[in-house]
Amino acid sequence: MTDIAEAFAAAFSLVYHLDSDLGEIVLLSLQVSVGAVAVASAVGLPLGAAVALFRFPGRGAIVVILNALMGLPPVVVGLVVYLVLSRAGPLGVLGLLFTPTAMVIAQVLLVTPIIAALARQVIEDLWVEYEEQLRSLGATPRRALMALLWDGRVSLLTAVLAGFGRAIAEVGAVMIVGGNIDHVTRVMTTAIALEVSKGDLALALGLGIVLVALSIAVSAAAALLRGTLAQGRPR
Amino acid sequence: MTDIAEAFAAAFSLVYHLDSDLGEIVLLSLQVSVGAVAVASAVGLPLGAAVALFRFPGRGAIVVILNALMGLPPVVVGLVVYLVLSRAGPLGVLGLLFTPTAMVIAQVLLVTPIIAALARQVIEDLWVEYEEQLRSLGATPRRALMALLWDGRVSLLTAVLAGFGRAIAEVGAVMIVGGNIDHVTRVMTTAIALEVSKGDLALALGLGIVLVALSIAVSAAAALLRGTLAQGRPR
Amino acid sequence: DFITVASTTSTQNAGLFDHLLPLFEAETGIEVRVVAVGTGQALRLARNGDADLLLVHDRPSEEAFVAEGYGSARFDLMYNDFVVVGPASDPAGIAGMGDAAAALAGIAAVEAPFVSRGDDSGTHRRERARWAAAGVDPTGASGTWYREAGQGMGATLNTATMMEAYTLADRGTWLSMRGRLDLRILVEGDAQLRNQYGVTLVSPERHPHVKAALARRFAEWLISPGGQAAIDGFTIDGERLFIPNAN
């Protein structure tokens, strides 16, 4: 277990000496994951709500697929995005490969189904209670959807956090489409993977501890937001 | 995009010629992930429900940490388990490293917080409605917890599926503690990562397609289960 | 301005680029972005035009890359060697042997655990060639004493330590990790274990967007006396990792 003690020492010294390299990596991790989660929420929350609200043929299949896509393997997503963004691929001319943008794209694909699937469940539970009242008031589907998203905001925040958790912890996709290039596309997880492959487990673990601390900070920020959002809910 | 066509061809031929190698890998993937999710549910569902139910000092911090741990990086979990199970580690004598058991252990650590955090939200929403009724009936905390888990079963299934999605798609942890050893600890995701590093992208994608198909099958099975579980719920 | 280099993990993990790139950048102002992946994946990146330069250690495939028109030129850059490492107990008794193939045959004879990279990398190909020379096909024993790890060199070395197994490793990774490993070098110096690295320029004829001129400057710098001296000066714990041999 000396490794684990070493790891905490490494984490501590990393943070204590906070060199600009670590700062850069932490910042990029946050930028990519927050960016991806923002886009994924903008798409996934309404998508999940729409699947919860509307009855249409094939809806059951969509729910099954949404739930299954929570298990989309990052490496596979990374590959697909790579093939599309590669010079040999259809969007190669954009030159996005090995840029943070490519990483955001890959993570959006990974995280959107998670947020959508969890949002569907939250909204569906709420819809049982709200459906007739909203229809009676004459809410159009769009307005009903917005009202449900707003009234379910506290629970939906947990869904968004689940998506963020996937994004910030994920290494397979960002490694392939980002390339883990120092100073350009190196994020916490790819840095950790690099240290592991170098065999420097203590440094890898130290970085891991910093990453977990980062997640806790984001989650705490969300808790404050939750407190604000919860206004107007009973209790 | 010829790669993607090739990938589908590869997936098709993989399944069509279903060789025993692929069968073995698929089976091990399922065994490890289902095993891990079973253990994680047994721990995470009651844990999440308990956090939802009980008011105690530090509860807010626990919620923040649970939510943050949804973003536990697989590589870090893999490393920690590796250090604990390695010869030099405290449990080294058990000789579990590079066995499927080690992979299950790592995935349990990854998936439990996801299931617990999502279950907490589901149960907390239900508790708002149930609290006074259950307390009035004289439910002990244990019985209240069981009743909530049972009455929230449909929504909790989605939480469990989110955990399964993480487990089946995850590569970082199982790679480190399992070692991706052919015929012993090779699962779908580590096989995909291997093909990627070999540069055989079509085969990697083909395996990815098989893996996604597997996830869809599991999710469809869950949908059937949901249908059965939903009995006794309105609509 | 920058170029993208597709490289193997061994060079990056050893820390070679951290040593070389600042020197080159200071001299020319050109930023070099290194994407370190498996050899197969590196070739694939270059083939798709996603890298401007290739730095790997699998001569046959590099030459094929040029022959197929994907690369415009290949240069020898440097070399080191592979070594057979294993536990101190050395159950197969191969310590001190000078012929890797014979050592492998000895391992197979007693069915001592052997961890293979199993990832079709340059190292793995070399290992397979030595098995072939030994007249042994170990893949039939895959999952028993012969274990295909399907991972990078660092992870494979770790696995070998844990399993008290033998493995074939490149010297660079071995040197950078040996302090944390419970293994030792048992076989070295076999001429068949030489590990030659090369740089290959990606052809702008296939991929017009490739930064051929900048990539050529980097390649030329690497094989120039200055670059070669820089490689020569890269050491870990006083030991030199790569021996420059551009001609």
Added chain:
Amino acid sequence: MTVPSILPLELRAVSFERDRQRLLKSVSMRVASGPKTIIMGPNGAGKSLLLRLCHGLIAPSEGTVLWHGAAGRDPLRFQAMVMQRPVMLRRSVAANIDFALSLRRIPRPERRQLIADALERTGLGAFARVPARVLSFGEQQRLALARSWALHPQVLFLDEPTANLDPAATHVIEGVIEAMAEEGTKIIMTTHDLGQARRLADEVMFLHRGRLLEHAAAGTFFAGPQNELASAFLRGELLWWERRELTPPRA
């Protein structure tokens, strides 16, 4: 009223099934503007189902619901309903009404006055900023009525709107309902309060086990219903008990 009415409403042999049970059985009826229609019947008769069906919240398994005056317009836009258990959005009291008004595209400046009026009429003026879900249930029921009142619907469905109200509030809400009827809103309402039914009803529908057994002018009905079950109901007899002998009414 300048907008033409969507009435009369006609149900033609409407049935409603769930889980292979016929909960409404071939109900045919026609209601026109003007008279306040009160629907009565024992618990589980299907009163709430019938209101939800007329209001368009559930679709009949058989038969048709016709709004003869709709003339291609969406009839739902001219109706409102106070549910037996009103659902409060997770917002303030005022925001609950504001949301309903915004759905009818009433411009924001007009809304403020409408909200203030509606709250005042239902005695909730002091509660505008309070989260709606912490109101007492009587207050919630009044808020639901305020929300419907603000919409000035052509047809208003009320499902036991005073069940949780205190006697004085009941009295005032009955006044609000009367006033709305006078201003031209068609009232279709259920109640278990026989006194209230007598006070408000212009015509009565009597429902029992999913069947519409009587539909008559209030005077006729209360004087003595044609249907035997309806008259038993008015006498306070048990119509739905399984085995009468086990639970005799007290002496």
Added chain:
Amino acid sequence: MTVPSILPLELRAVSFERDRQRLLKSVSMRVASGPKTIIMGPNGAGKSLLLRLCHGLIAPSEGTVLWHGAAGRDPLRFQAMVMQRPVMLRRSVAANIDFALSLRRIPRPERRQLIADALERTGLGAFARVPARVLSFGEQQRLALARSWALHPQVLFLDEPTANLDPAATHVIEGVIEAMAEEGTKIIMTTHDLGQARRLADEVMFLHRGRLLEHAAAGTFFAGPQNELASAFLRGELLWWERRELTPPRA
């Protein structure tokens, strides 16, 4: 009854605050076994809060709630409550009662009979296998009473238990309540139905704006309450309206 009673119940200067608002203000009272206690008051007076406080579901901000006979036992185990909006578990009607009985550790074989009896008494015999949440609201209220009845509590709190019941059901449920009282269960109940209060009450508590204004024997109270607001309430006057002049009672 062999088990000693947890009564009398005493509240000493109990207040309840939420969001810096005093919703119950220094309520002191004492109720003993025997007489049926009816709590009356306008909407939002705090009746439901008071019941929940006595029952132990919410804790007072100030003051104490004492069960003098509890003698170290958990008083909650001897009480039951029918809530104003009963919560139905997502199970069948029978399972809802079964769950409550299992919580009191009543052995499974005994439960079957208790469930059947309880359903019969409340007219729900035909609904045993139906999911509780699809019941009509009147049926749900009866199920909540059945559930409480099956527990044979020493003290039963009832929060407007007949608000959604049809007249005949109301009558029967009143009979059930009387019968329970005769068997020794202490009844503490709120109602807005003045007739029902007169029929059932042995003693009356009048609550207004969180204050207990009167606590008297039923005869005395209905003959003419001491408190001016209480007598206004009995006359059906508005006690909570903000600006009386805007909403005059109908002529």
